[in-house]
Amino acid sequence: MGIKLGSIIPARPVEIAQLRGQRLAVDGYNLLYQFLASIRQRDGMPLTDAHGHTTSHLSGLFFRLSALAAEGLRFCLIFDGKPHALKKRVLDERRDRKIKAQAEWEAALAAGDLVKARTKAQQTSRLTPEMVAEAQELLDALGLPWVTAPSEGEAQAAAMMAAGVVDAAVSQDFDTLLFGAPRLLRNLTLSGRRKLPGRQAWVEVNPEELTLAGAIEATQLSHEQLVDMAILMGTDFNPGIHGIGPKKGLKLLRELGSAEAALAKLGHKVDNLDELRQLFLNHPSVEFAPTWGEPRRGRVIELLCERHGFSRARVGTALEKFLQPPLPMGQQATLGDF
Structure with missing residues (x-):
């Protein structure tokens, strides 16, 4: 997350x-x-x-x-x-949470508690x-x-x-x-x-x-210092220091300027600090220039309606929205419109 x-x-x-x-x-x-x-x-x-x-x-x-x-x-x-x-x-933690939520969902269903069942199901x-x-x-x-x-x-x-x-x-x-x-x-x-x-x-x-x-x-921190603050708090790549949240992390970086200085004050050590920094500051990417095309109605109908039984009328109406010009200002659509 x-x-x-x-x-x-x-x-x-x-x-x-x-x-x-x-x-x-x-x-x-x-x-x-x-x-x-x-x-x-x-x-x-x-x-x-x-x-x-x-x-x-x-x-x-x-x-x-x-x-x-x-x-x-x-x-x-x-x-x-x-x-x-x-x-x-973090991936292992997410998997364990889903396994736990699955058991709680099944127990809620067995007890007839649909409100709890739906909440737990969302976590699976x-x-x-x-x-x-x-x-x-x-x-x-x-x-x-x-x-x-x-x-x-x-x-x-x-x-x-x-x-x-x-x-x-x-x-x-x-x-x-x-x-x-x-x-x-x-x-x-x-x-x-x-x-x-x-x-x-x-x-x-x-x-x-x-x-x-x-x-x-x-x-009042640089991008690099924001990354240092996040490392102290804990990221998807490291567990962080217990008790360090956004406000404490921000205070430490403002006062001390770097993760090294903050860790020294806290009496902690992060052996792979530079590796963690580079994961945010120099992460791999690929060159990609996106291009947009027109919807292919036949392929959409085949995938949604013929393969999965979606309503042809609803799919047809939604497809038109990919083709129509944007609404004038003052006529904003909402996500409930679909």
Whole structure:
């Protein structure tokens, strides 16, 4: 999930209409997991076709992107490549949490507690290689570009922004800024009302924009020092120092200037400090210049309707949104429009 920096990095609200015509690099796995977690039945089961194949990821990808495409947004999806060896710890922790949530989901179902069952089911989401390949097949059919990064997708997005081929990165993870992306958009693909975890309460979630320049100004730290602060807190690549959160980490870096000095004061040592820094400051990426094409209606119909039983009428209506000109200012669509 990445590091939590929302309490110290300013974000400003952004209207979808302000993003018309912009080229947006979207964290592909982040997006698909959002759909797998949120698009479920009352008992927590994901949407499936008549053959039992999960379709939540395809439904979300197609219908939500169509609503945003109607606003004139252009998407390029980036998929993570091979995870770095140092990420094994956090991947193992995620796997263990899913195993635990699976057992709790089944127990809630047996007890007839559908509210708890749905909450626990959302924590069990798993993307198979076949599901990812089918999502990429759908992107091809829609004329939307995608690329697989050598490793971390956020780093690939940052490199593409530096090359001037995209205008912003779209992800929920603050790590995107640590990898050097100048501009991050959060909540873009899940705007609207969201249920609070474990509570029968809902909040309104709206798109927001964060910038690396804004983070540097607000914290009075350099990009390199922000990375040092994150290492003290703990990242996907290292466990961090117990008790160090955003505010304590920020205080230490402002006072002492570097992770080395902070670690010395705390009486801790990180043997691979320079390696951890380079994972954020010099992460591998590939050259990729996205190009956008027209949707191929026949391929979309075959994939969604013939293969998985989606409604032809709904698919046809959504397809038109990829083709129609953007709405005039003042007629902004919402994600509920799909």
